[in-house]
Amino acid sequence: MVHLTSHFLLLSVTLGVALGYSFWITSIPNALSVKNPCNGNAWPGVGHQAEGGSGPRNSFGDDISKLALANPNVPAGTIWTQEVCMKDSDGDGMTNGEELGDPSCKWTKGATPEGRVKGHPGICEPVNDPKCAGKNGWTIADC
Numbered sequence: 001m002v003h004l005t006s007h008f009l010l011l012s013v014t015l016g017v018a019l020g021y022s023f024w025i026t027s028i029p030n031a032l033s034v035k036n037p038c039n040g041n042a043w044p045g046v047g048h049q050a051e052g053g054s055g056p057r058n059s060f061g062d063d064i065s066k067l068a069l070a071n072p073n074v075p076a077g078t079i080w081t082q083e084v085c086m087k088d089s090d091g092d093g094m095t096n097g098e099e100l101g102d103p104s105c106k107w108t109k110g111a112t113p114e115g116r117v118k119g120h121p122g123i124c125e126p127v128n129d130p131k132c133a134g135k136n137g138w139t140i141a142d143c
């Protein structure tokens with residue numbers, strides 16, 4: 001019985017992580033095309049400080065949390081709202097929508113985004129530009 005229970009727990013945890021990952025990457029436009037501006041690695045954990053996700057959030061993740069997840073007027077399961085799309089979370093002069101290929105903020109889950117990814121919505125770019133001084137308050141891998 002103990003053996004069965006531990007297998008059930010492992011399956012539940014694994015399934016939960018898989019569903020979570022799938023939810024996030026399908027809930028913002030072009031999530032799988034976002035790259036680390038410093039080394040070109042894929043950055044599917046778009047709202048986090050780590051390329052692979054989990055752990056502390058970056059400014060984009062903080063905005064999703066504040067503007068969508070914690071907003072009672074936003075339906076559960078929706079994170080790409082007009083407000084999130086139109087915000088420049090990282091302060092580099094491009095809206096999150098412009099960075100993720102949805103400059104008109106019209107993308108809906110499952111649709112093909114209007115454009116391509118132009119930057120990372122949670123990293124002020126170019127990273128070493130004076131306009132970004134103090135805006136990326138964490139260590140970006142390989143920068």
Ligand SMILES: [Ca+2]
Binds near residue numbers: 119124
């Ligand atoms: Ca950026």
